[in-house]
Amino acid sequence: MFLDDRKRRILQAIIDDYIDTAEPIGSRSIARKHELGLSSATIRNEMADLEEMGYLEQPHTSAGRIPSDKGYRFYVDQLMKMTELSTEEIISIRNAMEVRINELSQLIRQASMIMSKITRYTSLAVPPQLKKSTLKAVQVVPIEPDKVLVIVVINAGVVRNNMVKIPKEVSPDYLINVSNVLNEKLSGHTLEQLNLPFIIKEVESSVGACSELLGPILNSVVECIKQVDNAEVITDGATNIFNYPEFRDLIKAREFLNVLDEKDIICKLLANNYDKKGINILIGNEHGLEEIKECTLITTTYSMGDIVVGSIGIIGPTRMEYSKVISSMNYIRKKINQEINKLIDEKFE
């Protein structure tokens, strides 16, 4: 598994060129373009070695070489030089993400958008999953004589509500009482901790059972909590794949776009990395999905405080500008975390 310095330099040259041109790379063009001080014949021999070791592949006998998944993996882990974002790129990321944003999911939408724009690949994202966040407050507010609005407030400005019709008019005091009890029982717990059936009983006994009224209200609370995590998936720049010659084949383009439409597959791919730190790279077949085995998926997570709440990523051909994508993603991730925390501070410092 050890590659001497010369092999590494040649492999790097081949992958860099292939990422650039999407054409199989021949020994002569490497000898010409890169100042390695070697003849094409020597390079040819080295390339044959690299192929035998599994880092390169040959589409057919008389063609140049292209990197294999293993080649890309080695490139990403050891060879690749990181690029810096240009100032224009940094500015456009800031502009996209520092707009006045109210809803957390809106922030992720923006992040996804700008990421596909900058990388020119397809971006994926799941909005924050808030199961692990704590419930801040519950309120029951009268709206019309026979309608009340149930409001559930979670972290970071996330609010859900549900209108509910009640069978008979109740006094504001009664509602305040209900609100207080609900607050006491519910707030401070994470959403996934909440043992709702148990709580319902407790509340009933505290308020003095009048389930005719309480029933619909408690149902609404449950409904609100359910609404918090609609496991939606965001994609942007799906048609970017048409820019890449490896998808000039209609069948491949179609397969790719079809996978993007399978929200649950994307969801799983993005959820994969919740426990891992930093940026996660799945090259080619590493994710094991037949339909996109010629794609690379690069993902990362974002957090609220210390808790990972969601994930964003990009998907594109294995021949991808890895370093560009990684540096954009690092920056965008940092920005997301910043902005989330700003939101929390503002709304609940």
Place this chain on the structure above:
Amino acid sequence: MFLDDRKRRILQAIIDDYIDTAEPIGSRSIARKHELGLSSATIRNEMADLEEMGYLEQPHTSAGRIPSDKGYRFYVDQLMKMTELSTEEIISIRNAMEVRINELSQLIRQASMIMSKITRYTSLAVPPQLKKSTLKAVQVVPIEPDKVLVIVVINAGVVRNNMVKIPKEVSPDYLINVSNVLNEKLSGHTLEQLNLPFIIKEVESSVGACSELLGPILNSVVECIKQVDNAEVITDGATNIFNYPEFRDLIKAREFLNVLDEKDIICKLLANNYDKKGINILIGNEHGLEEIKECTLITTTYSMGDIVVGSIGIIGPTRMEYSKVISSMNYIRKKINQEINKLIDEKFE
């Protein structure tokens, strides 16, 4: 512009067949498949006439004929036989749309989804535009000592809220007072009628100016109202176009998908028909958009009470199963209107 009965029958046969096969239709195949009691030579002559009149086109001299936009238009207006939905289709539409739905826009999302599934074309939709709906209630609710939640309630269970930090603690009574004044000034007006700057002044004078507090609250109200109409566009089944041979050309497929990504174009296309009754059909170049001049757009509107609030449609090749699409759309539209009114009744009878 008059077509005798025989020409009509031949035109109909050609268009029916072409919709079926996507291949230019020759005189012989018409003579064989349809029992018109005519020889291919006669049909050939009629076809030459129909071409000269503009109803048919010939891709090249020795090919069969295909319908022109004008041909499709005549077909849609006069020849087409309506098909009924199958019971399975009706059931699957019902299943999709009668699920417990809370948010109005969710209903439209479902409708769009089922429409693309049944027609196998691409569906488009704009969620309800509520500018014309009336504001029902405004409430300001304390959440934490220095935070209040501003809630704006519109029709049909649509609620928007905004958390706002206030500079110093205020008494619940003060908030109730503010709520009452806001309610009095705002409720009952349609959103587009609201002259917000003027109202802000009025409220300030009523409550007794304390703009340090009122400012953020009023801003929040404005923010909520703005949020009501996010002119989002929903599309479903975009990759369905890959099923149609006219899009086997990569460039065309790409162009089509790119247009779908241009949310404002789609929005305009859908907004086009707000004043028209029933189902609206734009064939080929009739919509004047170069990029999708080989597509037909079929749209209709849906209403809340008597007021048109949104629009849904499908887009696909001009060679489209018009009758199928029209009958599905009629049914789905009816369902949307029903469900909207159910929602209104439930939440604000």
Place this chain on the structure above:
DNA sequence: ATTAGCACTCGACTCGAAGGAGTGCTAACA
């Protein structure tokens, strides 16, 4: 160990011939 040289491979492209679907026209027919 490196390199020059050379025969060989194989995809991409071009060209032309063959095949076939469909037409328009003419002449015959009812």
Place this chain on the structure above:
DNA sequence: TGTTAGCACTCCTTCGAGTCGAGTGCTAAT
């Protein structure tokens, strides 16, 4: 006069042969 059979013609599509060129692997010389 309207309909039909027949036929020459057009033009797309398909297929195979031939050519070109980039690139390889191997051998022998340095």
